[in-house]
Every structure is written in C-alpha cells, then in structure tokens.
Amino acid sequence: MQLKPIDQQVVVVVGASSGIGRETALKFAKRGAKVVVAARSQAGLDSLVDEIKSFVCDAVAIAADVSDFKQVQAIANKAIDVYGRIDTWVHLAAVSLYATFEDTTPEEFKRVIDVNLMGQVHGAMAALPHLKREGRGALIHISSVEAKRGFPLQSAYAASKHGINGFVEALRVELMHEKAPISVTEIMPASINTPLFSKARTKIGVMPQGAPPIYEPSIVADAILYAAEHPTRDIVVGDAGKIIVTAQKIAPQLLDSFLAMSGFEAQKTKEPKSEDAPDNLYQPISGYDTVSGEFRLRTQPSYSDCLDQNPQLKWGALAGLALGAIALFGMPKS
Secondary structure, eight states, X not given: OOOOOGGGOEEEEESOSSHHHHHHHHHHHHTTOEEEEEESOHHHHHHHHHHHHHTTOOEEEEEOOTTSHHHXXXXXXXXXXXXXXOSEEEEOOOXXXXXXXXXXXXXXXXXXXXXXXXXXXXXXXXHHHHHHHHTOEEEEEEOOGGGTSOOTTBHHHHHHHHHHHHHHHHHHHHHHHTTOOEEEEEEEEOSBOSTHHHHSEEOSSEEEOOOSSBBOTHHHHHHHHHHHHSOOSEEEESHHHHHHHHHHHHOHHHHHHHHHXXXXXXXXXXXXXXTTSOOSSSSOXXXXXXXXXXXXXXXXXXXXXXXXXXXXXXXXXXXXXXXXXXXHHOOOOO
16 A cells, blocks of 8 residues: 655545644645644634744635534535545544543533543544545554553543454454555654643642653654654554553553552642642643643653654664674574
C-alpha cells in the first residue's frame, strides 16, 4: 500500500484547537498539506487557521462536537466541498475525568465514552466512503497507552481508549479482507504536555497531571505525520509508554501492584482544584487554545520514537548492539 506524499494530501484533523491536534495541523500545513481542522472551540479553530495562513499555507475550519454523527459528517462534507477529497483523517478529540469509579456518575462515564470512543467511530464512518472513493488513504486514530493498560482515577477514560483499540483492530481486518487500500493506524501516546489536564473535570481535589515522565506534543505529531505517509499498524509514543505496554504483556499483576502503590499520587499536582471549577466535559472552555500545557519545565525527550520513524537508524542501532555484544562476549561456540 502506498500513500501520497504529505504535500499532495488533503488532511482532516479532528480535535485540532489545542494540544497534539493543534501541533499536528501546524506540521501538516508547514509540510504543504491542505488542512481541514475541527473541534468544539470556534475561537481555538479561528486562531489556528490564522496561524496556518500566516505562513502562507491553506486551511479551513469547522466547529463540531464529535459525539454527534451529523456534525462529524459535516466535517467530511466541508473537506469535500472545499478541496474535493480526503487523503488522511486524523482523529484526536477527547475529554478526560479524574475521579474514582465510585465518584463517577453514569452521565459522566457515558459522556467520556460518547466523545472519546463514539467520536472516533463517527470519524471513521464519515471518512471511509471518501477514502475509498479516492482509492487510497489513511485513518489515524489517536488513543493512549491506556488502550492497553488502564490507570486508577481514569476508569471512563481507560474504557474509552480500550474501546478504540478493539474497534480499530476489527475495522483494520475488515478492510484487509476486502482488499481496501486504506491504512489504519492506532497511535498510543504516554503522558503528553497538553492542556487536557487543565481542562479536565477533577474530583480528586487538585489539578491532575499525566503520570511522569511527560513528553511534548511534537513527538506525537511527528508519529502522526509518519503514519500519514508510511502505512503503520500501531505506534506507541514515548519511552515510558513502550515500557508500560511491555510490562502489561509480561507482568500485569506486577504492574497492578505498582500502580496501586504509586499510580494515584503520580497523577496529582499540588495545585488545589475544586470539583466545581470550569471543565470541558460538556462544553469547550476558553483560555487553553495552545499546543503545550503547564508542564513544559518537566518534559523530557523520548529516544525510541526517533528510531521508530527511521527504520534504517533502528536496524543500524540493533546491529551495533549485536556487534558490541559479540565483541564483549565473543562469538557463540558451535
């Protein structure tokens, strides 16, 4: 399967007003793609389009709540009306709630599922007919390492991300069975420094944070752009994310114990935040239409992601390690 170069693509980015989505839209535009951006925040979208156009690139915006399928269809229709096609659909829209399961209401749990899971389903349903009509394309679904391993205080969020994983796996196989040239990628970031934590509803008494280590949004955006040109099944972003996913595979009970001991405090800041503080669970809130969140001074690089997106470097590094091991321990005896 061969995908178009980015500078020949029309790309839809859903969940683009802040965080990873905003950074992704900017990077696609700078690489020459025509970009359709969508989110609930009209002000965030307007500022994003202005920023894209300031470096003489092309973008249009449409406000939409992804829990409503008709509004998601309108995003696809906007792309077709303005640019005539869709080559890549990137879906990031998400909300978060920090609370124990017992402190979560049924309405709150459902809302997280409606946005995070059903929003992704609506996106694929809206985009697929256009991708098939074009004859090739990419669906890129951003979930989380919590698609593989749920964290305490995030039962609804973890359930929604696990749901994305199951939905994407089934869809991918169906498209393979019918030999449809559509690449389906799930990208699973670790903790990323976005405004999500500042906007989240919290019932833990303080502003939440991503469990450290925390990475900048650019590493996820780079993975998304890579998947838009190179058909890729799954990408876990962040060194810590790879460790968590591996630990879940080989020692889930040990990871249970680790999270029971440290997973609660690791997600708490020292900044008090009331349950009544403004949040974006049901409506967008102003003041957070930025790429990065409040943890820039605590972020760190992720070294494995560069290797994942540069296979020659990756295999060269593995070969170097193998040669080093041979030099250190000697050739195995027959």
